[in-house]
Amino acid sequence: MSAVTATIPEDVMKTVQAKPTLRDEGVKLGFRLTLPAQILVLFIAMFPLLMQLYISLTDWSPLSGLGWWSAWSLWNNFANYTDLAADARFWSALKRTAIVMIVCVPAEFLLGLALATLFADEFPGKRIFYSILLMPMMVVPAVAGYMFFMLFQSGGPVNDILSAISGFPVTIAWLSDPTLALIAVMVADIWQWTPLMFLILLAGLVGVPEDQIKAATLLGANPWQRFVTIVLPKMKTIIIIALAIRVIENFKIFDTLYIMTGGGPGVATETISVYIYKLTTQDLIWGYVAAIALAILIVLSIAAVFAMKHMARAREVPA
Amino acid sequence: MSAIHLQNLVKKFGDFTALKTMDLAIADGEFMALLGPSGCGKSTTMNMIAGMEEPTSGKILFGERDMAGVPMGRRGVGFVFQNYAIFTHMSVRQNLAYGPKMRGAPKAEIDRRVSAIAEMLQLTPLLDRKADRLSVNILQRAAIGRSAIMEPAIFLLDEPLSNVDAAFRAVMRTELKQLQRQFRQTMVYVTHDQLEAMTMADRIAVMDHGVLQQVGTPLEVYNNPANVFVARFIGAPGMNLLRGRPAESDRGLVIDLGPLGVTPPLPAEIAAAVRRAQGDVLYGFRPEQAALVKHGQGLSLPVTFVERIGARTIVHLGQGESAVKAVFDNDVGLAIGQTAVVAPAAQSVRVFEATTGIAMKAG
Numbered sequence: 001m002s003a004v005t006a007t008i009p010e011d012v013m014k015t016v017q018a019k020p021t022l023r024d025e026g027v028k029l030g031f032r033l034t035l036p037a038q039i040l041v042l043f044i045a046m047f048p049l050l051m052q053l054y055i056s057l058t059d060w061s062p063l064s065g066l067g068w069w070s071a072w073s074l075w076n077n078f079a080n081y082t083d084l085a086a087d088a089r090f091w092s093a094l095k096r097t098a099i100v101m102i103v104c105v106p107a108e109f110l111l112g113l114a115l116a117t118l119f120a121d122e123f124p125g126k127r128i129f130y131s132i133l134l135m136p137m138m139v140v141p142a143v144a145g146y147m148f149f150m151l152f153q154s155g156g157p158v159n160d161i162l163s164a165i166s167g168f169p170v171t172i173a174w175l176s177d178p179t180l181a182l183i184a185v186m187v188a189d190i191w192q193w194t195p196l197m198f199l200i201l202l203a204g205l206v207g208v209p210e211d212q213i214k215a216a217t218l219l220g221a222n223p224w225q226r227f228v229t230i231v232l233p234k235m236k237t238i239i240i241i242a243l244a245i246r247v248i249e250n251f252k253i254f255d256t257l258y259i260m261t262g263g264g265p266g267v268a269t270e271t272i273s274v275y276i277y278k279l280t281t282q283d284l285i286w287g288y289v290a291a292i293a294l295a296i297l298i299v300l301s302i303a304a305v306f307a308m309k310h311m312a313r314a315r316e317v318p319a
Numbered sequence: 320m321s322a323i324h325l326q327n328l329v330k331k332f333g334d335f336t337a338l339k340t341m342d343l344a345i346a347d348g349e350f351m352a353l354l355g356p357s358g359c360g361k362s363t364t365m366n367m368i369a370g371m372e373e374p375t376s377g378k379i380l381f382g383e384r385d386m387a388g389v390p391m392g393r394r395g396v397g398f399v400f401q402n403y404a405i406f407t408h409m410s411v412r413q414n415l416a417y418g419p420k421m422r423g424a425p426k427a428e429i430d431r432r433v434s435a436i437a438e439m440l441q442l443t444p445l446l447d448r449k450a451d452r453l454s455v456n457i458l459q460r461a462a463i464g465r466s467a468i469m470e471p472a473i474f475l476l477d478e479p480l481s482n483v484d485a486a487f488r489a490v491m492r493t494e495l496k497q498l499q500r501q502f503r504q505t506m507v508y509v510t511h512d513q514l515e516a517m518t519m520a521d522r523i524a525v526m527d528h529g530v531l532q533q534v535g536t537p538l539e540v541y542n543n544p545a546n547v548f549v550a551r552f553i554g555a556p557g558m559n560l561l562r563g564r565p566a567e568s569d570r571g572l573v574i575d576l577g578p579l580g581v582t583p584p585l586p587a588e589i590a591a592a593v594r595r596a597q598g599d600v601l602y603g604f605r606p607e608q609a610a611l612v613k614h615g616q617g618l619s620l621p622v623t624f625v626e627r628i629g630a631r632t633i634v635h636l637g638q639g640e641s642a643v644k645a646v647f648d649n650d651v652g653l654a655i656g657q658t659a660v661v662a663p664a665a666q667s668v669r670v671f672e673a674t675t676g677i678a679m680k681a682g
Contacts (some may be wrong), residue, residue, distance in 0.1 A: 009555065033352050152435035159572070209404065211400045211401075211402065212404045212405075212406055212407075214371060214391075214398075214404065214405075215398065215400060215404040215406075215465075217391055218369065218391050218392060218396065218397075218398045218466075219392070219417050219418035219466070219469065220393070220418055220422050220469070221417075221421040222421075225421050228404075229417070229421075230406065231408075233408045234408060236408075278496070283493050
């Protein structure tokens with residue numbers, strides 16, 4: 001290569017480099033043509049964020065009689081954020097949200113992976129089971145909340161089943177007990193969202209090249225070794241995507257939970273979303289709400305960036 | 320080291336019979352090519368030898384040992400897949416070490432075996448490369464190495480060159496043949512490319528529609544095809560076959576080809592076999608063994624097409640039932656519309672029964 005470039009006279013090289021190429025022209029034109037759309041997208045994305053940031057630095061409330069744009073007259077610097085740091089109810093809601101996530105996401109993942117492994121092979125009635133399995137995902141979360149609200153009544157089917165198994169009448173007040181209520185809420189979430197995990201993981205599982213699995217078998221790997229050395233590494237990207245989706249969604253858990261317990265008894269099942277909802281509709285301190293929302297957004301963004309980085313690294317090594 | 324015996328092997332998929340009663344003995348250390356068009360049952364046969372498919376009936380023996388019920392991981396078979404099935408998420412080293420590692424070999428031994436095999440296959444400088452960005456010949460060597468490290472008695476290769484461009488195929492053919500000489504294992508090589516089978520195999524098993532047509536050395540199947548299918552399939556272009564009726568003449572037994580006239584007299588030993596049979600025959604000769612002769616000494620046919628392929632020229636003569644191809648040197652002076660008179664070299668003539676397609680042989 002170097003031998004070839006050396007033969008080109010220097011002045012020729014200069015003119016070649018100085019002249020804007022057709023490709024550069026194309027890039028410029030493309031930029032100009034898409035500019036209006038880009039500004040619109042930027043506006044849609046940025047405006048609510050900037051508005052939220054602005055309000056979060058004030059004491060503004062819809063009851064203050066001011067339009068949100070005049071909120072500067074209620075400027076309180078970073079008081080909302082310092083309040084947030086000292087808000088015990090916020091921190092306990094955050095902790096509860098984390099507990100729900102730590103239980104639900106791995107449970108959904110493991111159940112989904114087990115089901116996906118089962119469904120990767122053929123068995124009689126597979127299509128029917130497949131359809132049944134995906135149904136929870138289609139149920140409107142509010143309806144799911146109502147279903148589980150009924151199931152976990154003290155005279156409800158869950159207690160009936162427990163009575164039938166144990167042989168003596170069980171009358172557990174599931175949704176009135178702080179611990180049991182949280183468990184009930186998590187059961188509902190796992191029921192509803194395992195199918196999504198299953199669906200994504202199944203897609204990943206059938207994408208694992210079959211001949212590589214056969215090759216591993218011929219080299220003497222047993223099923224467990226094949227799963228660990230071939231299947232899981234090949235599914236790495238899709239597993240990260242599935243976990244990221246569920247972590248972000250689970251963090252925002254609201255509708256099912258709110259209908260089942262309303263965050264109660266007391267604040268026993270109050271997650272971040274429920275807490276924000278109550279602050280917004282009952283306390284009406286929107287400046288503070290904006291501060292909480294922004295803080296959460298930052299935390300979730302960091303998590304998302306971390307996941308995406310991992311994905312980008314995984315993509316360098318395509319399956 | 321192990322011989323392979325296939326005894327009355329049958330494979331059915333539902334109503335479809337992929338393999339009809341196959342008997343084949345592959346000697347210890349032999350390079351056997353299973354050759355045939357797509358869907359002839361060659362891959363099915365290979366998969367059954369590997370244990371990926373269960374035979375519907377019949378037996379597979381490795382040496383004296385019946386393989387029925389032996390899972391594929393325990394057969395001691397090395398398998399090279401069509402696309403190599405290299406574990407792309409691992410390095411070359413990890414690929415090579417995979418087998419011994421799964422069997423729980425001690426680390427020192429794995430390292431020793433990996434470096435030995437890498438040395439043999441000239442993979443040493445590439446050991447720590449990720450396996451997803453390697454060129455095809457390195458992929459092939461890695462795939463062979465990954466199987467060879469297990470020291471299998473039997474090596475199965477499933478069309479390993481079909482994803483490779485033509486120029487490279489020649490290189491890889493030589494490489495593969497050399498590797499087989501190095502390893503001295505029994506090799507079964509599935510291919511639809513006769514050139515691969517001819518150049519590499521000790522013997523070729525030609526298959527079609529689930530039926531084993533002929534087993535023999537490359538020259539045997541080329542020179543003495545057992546039937547019409549093998550005659551047409553082997554060779555590029557395949558053997559010319561013309562329908563006709565045996566007739567006595569003052570120069571000896573000839574074949575009356577109807578409108579094409581009569582053939583030159585048949586060699587004595589074939590003539591004897593033809594005399595014993597009855598009915599129509601197919602008169603066959605290789606396109607490479609046809610010569611241009613003077614009028615009256617051969618088959619007179621119009622030139623319909625001239626294919627110049629560089630070193631040689633393929634001339635298409637006649638049409639329909641009486642279509643014949645002949646291969647000449649590149650400077651042959653024939654053009655479309657002219658009439659050519661061709662005569663096959665006497666020793667290259669083969670005659671087949673018209674109804675069964677089976678070769679008529681002397682003795």
